[in-house]
């Protein structure tokens with residue numbers, strides 16, 4: 001089983017170089033996130049750009065229509081603890097909300113307007129968070145291609161919004177985090193990353209375990225399950241499969257079909273408004289990732305030392 005997502009260091013390197021070139025001419029960074037996974041839908045490079053250049057950032061939690069409103073509020077408060085960060089939750093279904101992004105940009109770069117100059121913004125984010133939809137909404141016309149497309153290289157776009165704001169699209173593709181396996185599952189579950197090496201059944205098991213703990217009522221209601229949810233992920237998926245008639249010859253539950261149903265209903269919002277991660281979960285996960293990285297580094301150092309000893313022994 002693999003729980004890694006596709007990642008292309010070459011593309012990332014190219015994107016980094018291109019962005020670093022244009023960053024000095026940017027006043028405000030607009031970082032678009034998926035409101036259902038505000039941590040996992042981050043691109044780790046954006047933080048470095050921000051810190052190195054000391055630019056203010058508007059964090060846009062898009063697709064709030066699919067996320068748990070209470071959790072979205074928690075996330076906004078959490079994200080705004082950081083200096084120079086303003087956060088806003090929007091859905092591109094609401095044009096007014098999209099335009100509020102620009103009001104925040106104005107607040108973050110007041111000196112530009114005082115000088116009678118345009119505020120130069122750059123929109124960044126991993127694929128599928130809604131960047132193109134936001135650009136088109138702000139431009140009032142279709143200037144960016146939307147939808148689920150693979151990583152194609154595009155022309156860099158720069159649009160003068162005629163209201164004192166200039167908007168640039170990120171050059172290149174910014175991939176999500178890869179070190180945290182939980183993030184990989186959440187990106188797959190929400191459909192943020194579709195072509196993963198992950199198996200539907202693995203993603204569904206991860207998802208049902210989280211949902212049973214965080215949103216048990218939604219699961220019970222949707223799949224007409226008893227008040228006492230089964231203990232294990234596999235039993236829960238079997239119960240869902242039986243309710244939905246996902247049976248194989250001989251009456252066994254077709255786990256693959258049941259998994260597809262769960263994931264599709266999560267992705268399109270049929271299950272309800274769900275957020276797949278909470279601020280307090282992330283601290284522990286970051287520690288786990290750091291511990292794992294340290295363990296790997298130690299192992300590598302040990303192997304290196306052993307190779308060296310072997311080499312010296314053989315030489316004698």
Ligand SMILES: Nc1nc2c(ncn2[C@@H]2O[C@H](COP(=O)(O)OP(=O)(O)O)[C@@H](O)[C@H]2O)c(=O)[nH]1
Pocket residue numbers: 062063064065066090091092093125126127128129130131132133134145146147148
């Ligand atoms: N439910 C929901 N879907 C959205 C929203 N914004 C964008 N989408 C959808 O998300 C998908 C990716 O959008 P796109 O703008 O192409 O993302 P990009 O890859 O970041 O440019 C498309 O299918 C959009 O219709 C939103 O606020 N809510």
Ligand SMILES: [Mg+2]
Pocket residue numbers: 128131132133144145146147
């Ligand atoms: Mg796009």
